[in-house]
Amino acid sequence: MISSSLKQHLYWAWSISKGYRSKLFFYFILELICIVLSLVFVYLSKKAVDTATSPGELPLKWLLIGIIGAIALNVGIKGYSGRLMERIKLMLTLELQRTMLDAQMLSIWKLIKNWHTGDIQIRIQTDCEEVANTIANTFLSFILTAIQLLASVGFLWYMDPMLALMILAISPLFVFSKLYFRKMRKLSKEVKEEESNFSKVLQENLRFRLLIRAMGAFPKRRAKLTESQEQLFRLKIRQLNFSTYTQGAMKVAMNAGYLVAFIWGIYRLQSGQISFGTMTAFLQLVARIQSPILALISYIPGFVRFRVSADRLLELQAGEIEPQVTPQRLHETQELRINDLSFRYEDKWVLQDLNLSLKAGEPTAIIGPSGKGKTTLIRLLLALLKAEKGQISLVDKDGERPLAANHRVNFAYIPQGNSLFSGTIRENMLLHVKESGPLDIQQALHIACAEFVFDLPEGIDTQIGESGIGLSEGQAQRIAIARGLMHNGDIWLFDEVTSALDRTTADTLIQRLLEYGKHKLCLFVTHDLHLADRCQQRIYLD
Structure with a gap:
């Protein structure tokens, strides 16, 4: 100390x-x-x-x-x-x-x-x-x-x-x-x-x-x-x-x-x-x-x-704190470019010279064993980490610009595992949006295969405990997906989106996500090969 x-x-x-x-x-x-x-x-x-x-x-x-x-x-x-x-x-x-x-x-x-x-x-x-x-x-x-x-x-x-x-x-x-x-x-x-x-x-x-x-x-x-x-x-x-x-x-x-x-x-x-x-x-x-x-x-x-x-x-x-900046929403994001991206934790390199292009309407799957940088890549895309070298840039109708923390508003991020907060389902759904957003709650729950919410005793006003206690892992995951969709960012980042779902529900979810997000930049970090097969681009990290 x-x-x-x-x-x-x-x-x-x-x-x-x-x-x-x-x-x-x-x-x-x-x-x-x-x-x-x-x-x-x-x-x-x-x-x-x-x-x-x-x-x-x-x-x-x-x-x-x-x-x-x-x-x-x-x-x-x-x-x-x-x-x-x-x-x-x-x-x-x-x-x-x-x-x-x-x-x-x-x-x-x-x-x-x-x-x-x-x-x-x-x-x-x-x-x-x-x-x-x-x-x-x-x-x-x-x-x-x-x-x-x-x-x-x-x-x-x-x-x-x-x-x-x-x-x-x-x-x-x-x-x-x-x-x-x-x-x-x-x-x-x-x-x-x-x-x-x-x-x-x-x-x-x-x-x-x-x-x-x-x-x-x-x-x-x-x-x-x-x-x-x-x-x-x-x-x-x-x-x-x-x-x-x-x-x-x-x-x-x-x-x-x-x-x-x-x-x-x-x-x-x-x-x-x-x-x-x-x-x-x-x-x-x-x-x-x-x-x-x-x-x-x-x-x-x-x-x-x-x-x-x-x-x-x-x-x-003490230490470095991320400065607070005004969020900058892009206009019709067309592409996300990764050029020679490298990152390491202390002495261990987890990403080296990665090149990748995500384009609107062309979903991409990132596949690979644990510890090979998949989650790290998401953190880099969300500007939570700084790369050792290389650059990430975004392209919209106004041109290309380097990725920064103020561009985070353009990302809809759905993390792996249970990420719900205690409170009502409605409060979780409206975590970072207004109820009158581009996507209403009912539509988001449908796309996320979370219609079971309407059968709960209090519907979307049902209280859930810390880390989603009171729901199954799969139910909590689907509500978290619906919450991410409510954000309506141009870029979707999904981390193991089907990990807690049965095959039938997972297939339905993938179908609905790809259909609704056909104009989005979609990145799926996954071990699910069925999901990877549905993507137009597959990147293997090993």
């Missing part, structure tokens, strides 16, 4: 806060007002006690009214600022999660293959929340707490410098040591990494739960999950123990400081060096000094978690 400097983390956090800075500044001002009101309350309390024991210039009634007013105003502002902070934090979390998700959705293939879905999920869910909480809350709270501490110490110094010095001298500031930071960061990093590992196992177990049971692999997969849980538990216990020990040491030091300062205050009160009001104010200010110190110390784990989460998100965001 990358490890950035504190300066880089702060610069990144500042860039994320853009758009929220005015709201955060307003929150900061409200909290400053609350700090002032709390000190006003202490001052008026001192005056009230002194007036009650020895009448002064101001009537006790007005002092009590001032105390009540300071408390009421403080409570009201605190309630509003707390709600404002939670709203900012929620909005910032959602925006950061969208940014990270977009970065992954648009990452180039070389980056996508390096990330596990479970790891990405835990980073987007927990790390984004950790970073947003630190930016919107912890940073400002740390500054406000420091201001409150300095103001309280200043007020106490004004009343009795010796008491202020004693409180500060005994407070456990030693925990701000570099050793503490280093230990906390190491523990936080280990916990975060194991959380990602646990999420990987959990995601795979849930995704393949039926397959795991069918293979009799449940005991092993459950054991793997339990092992990850136990490791995560051990790491969190280590983190908890370290936090408990350090917090305990801080509380011991705090209580010792309070007792010494309290005894000193009693002594000075008895000797007549301070008034009852000063002693009352002192007792309140001690809490207002020691509580901020504890709060400042409690922020340290949050800052450490922020830095670990920032590293994980910066790593997630």
Whole structure:
């Protein structure tokens, strides 16, 4: 995992806060007002006690009214600022999660293959929340707490410098040591990494739960999950123990400081060096000094978690991202040309010097054993991969142009296997088109031999589960084909379109596709020789 400097983390956090800075500044001002009101309350309390024991210039009634007013105003502002902070934090979390998700959705293939879905999920869910909480809350709270501490110490110094010095001298500031930071960061990093590992196992177990049971692999997969849980538990216990020990040491030091300062205050009160009001104010200010110190110390784990989460998100965001461009629909695409196309994964060539011409009305079949580049070719045609050398170009009535990502809108792609999303069949069918498109749902389902949809209890509004649960593999495949046809691109890319179908249904499907797509550029990647025989051009990859 990358490890950035504190300066880089702060610069990144500042860039994320853009758009929220005015709201955060307003929150900061409200909290400053609350700090002032709390000190006003202490001052008026001192005056009230002194007036009650020895009448002064101001009537006790007005002092009590001032105390009540300071408390009421403080409570009201605190309630509003707390709600404002939670709203900012929620909005910032959602925006950061969208940014990270977009970065992954648009990452180039070389980056996508390096990330596990479970790891990405835990980073987007927990790390984004950790970073947003630190930016919107912890940073400002740390500054406000420091201001409150300095103001309280200043007020106490004004009343009795010796008491202020004693409180500060005994407070456990030693925990701000570099050793503490280093230990906390190491523990936080280990916990975060194991959380990602646990999420990987959990995601795979849930995704393949039926397959795991069918293979009799449940005991092993459950054991793997339990092992990850136990490791995560051990790491969190280590983190908890370290936090408990350090917090305990801080509380011991705090209580010792309070007792010494309290005894000193009693002594000075008895000797007549301070008034009852000063002693009352002192007792309140001690809490207002020691509580901020504890709060400042409690922020340290949050800052450490922020830095670990920032590293994980910066790593997630790093790398090449496909730029967003305006889709360019071609006019009556006539030909797709592949010239000397070559591609490799690391050191293994899967395509070398491939030449191919797809023409409208002349369906082509790509045939060959697994691992010879058939699926890679489709990814190249969809501009999801970049070729090592060679060129792919499109020809329409306006001429020839190199293939680019903005031409993807011209392709109707039907992938191999189940590619349906949870929701209704209608939602799947209208994934990237409007209902009033060139091809209506009923016609697309007919061409794809998916008329069975109309016999389902809710028809096209029937709910289907994750990855098409509730449908057979063949049914899900035919709905996916119909969905691709709804796109109505000039170029059809079919990846093993008949793999889950019986021979009769497959033959009917091929007939309907070729008939409806007689003016399309059709490419079938297939092992089905019956389908290959129906194509005018057959390319063998070996």
